[in-house]
Amino acid sequence: MSNKQHVLTTYKQLIRALVKSSKRAKITQMKEDHKREIALLTYRKIGLVRQQASDPTSSSKGQNVHQLHDLTKRIQMLKSSDPSQRKDLHFYDNSSRLRQTIFQDLPSDESVLSKRLQHLSDLSGFVKNQLEYEQLVERYNPGLKMDQEEKVKRTAARVGLQVPDL
Amino acid sequence: MFSSLLRGSTIALRTASARSALRPVAAISRTSLVSPLRAYSTGLNRDDISARVIDVVKAFDKTTASAQVTADTHFAKDLGLDSLDTVELLVAIEEEFDVEIPDKVADEIKSVAEAVQYIASNPEAN
Numbered sequence: 001m002s003n004k005q006h007v008l009t010t011y012k013q014l015i016r017a018l019v020k021s022s023k024r025a026k027i028t029q030m031k032e033d034h035k036r037e038i039a040l041l042t043y044r045k046i047g048l049v050r051q052q053a054s055d056p057t058s059s060s061k062g063q064n065v066h067q068l069h070d071l072t073k074r075i076q077m078l079k080s081s082d083p084s085q086r087k088d089l090h091f092y093d094n095s096s097r098l099r100q101t102i103f104q105d106l107p108s109d110e111s112v113l114s115k116r117l118q119h120l121s122d123l124s125g126f127v128k129n130q131l132e133y134e135q136l137v138e139r140y141n142p143g144l145k146m147d148q149e150e151k152v153k154r155t156a157a158r159v160g161l162q163v164p165d166l
Numbered sequence: 167m168f169s170s171l172l173r174g175s176t177i178a179l180r181t182a183s184a185r186s187a188l189r190p191v192a193a194i195s196r197t198s199l200v201s202p203l204r205a206y207s208t209g210l211n212r213d214d215i216s217a218r219v220i221d222v223v224k225a226f227d228k229t230t231a232s233a234q235v236t237a238d239t240h241f242a243k244d245l246g247l248d249s250l251d252t253v254e255l256l257v258a259i260e261e262e263f264d265v266e267i268p269d270k271v272a273d274e275i276k277s278v279a280e281a282v283q284y285i286a287s288n289p290e291a292n
Contacts, residue, residue, distance in 0.1 A: 004249075009269055012253045019257055090258035094185035099250060 017124040030083035263291040
């Protein structure tokens with residue numbers, strides 16, 4: 001019983017660390033994807049509008065209007081949705097594989113088992129500390145994750161200039 | 167005569183500096199007396215909590231009958247979760263409310279209602 005309890009506690013630690021560390025990366029990834037999709041949809045929309053303008057007597061006008069409406073709706077939806085609010089971020093994706101690797105040959109011997117569990121909790125400690133380390137590095141070096149545009153803007157602002165709006 | 171005058175002035179300076187050093191201490195103690203408590207946001211009501219917990223349970227892809235998650239769903243009996251699944255679900259609930267459920271308490275939580283009960287009793291949940 002206490003063995004089982006111990007295993008569960010260790011598993012919980014591991015899952016907690018993994019969820020916490022994967023969450024940030026996932027949110028960034030999703031935001032990036034969102035941006036890309038919005039750009040793509042906007043591009044398509046512009047294409048449609050151009051096509052309509054160049055060929056006003058087209059037979060598929062009604063269809064075009066419908067498509068345009070659809071695209072606008074999807075862009076609106078993407079813009080209003082916030083990926084950090086999603087509930088599936090709270091779960092670890094690969095848990096079935098993780099379980100397989102952990103539990104397929106769980107040793108029955110007491111000392112070997114405790115060694116294995118110690119190893120697993122070391123792993124979760126590593127994941128947790130690595131996350132913290134990354135956050136600190138990022139906080140102390142704000143330029144690391146800035147994109148080029150932002151960097152140029154701030155560099156110009158430092159000497160009292162402004163980048164022109166294009 | 168001149169030296170005594172100087173000495174007097176240094177004493178005056180010293181008392182003045184001592185007084186000015188004392189003053190901010192007094193000011194700090196007064197302000198800390200005004201609001202000794204920190205104001206936590208207590209905007210969580212029970213319906214909100216239970217709706218959010220249910221959403222989290224629904225988002226869990228191992229739940230078998232995710233359509234009928236209600237406030238008194240039992241994790242093991244109704245959803246067919248084993249102990250490891252329950253652990254994952256509890257971690258997800260922890261993440262949702264930004265708390266850490268201690269292991270002893272977490273062992274007792276076996277249904278949505280119990281999770282809601284714990285979150286409602288935890289002042290740090292948000």
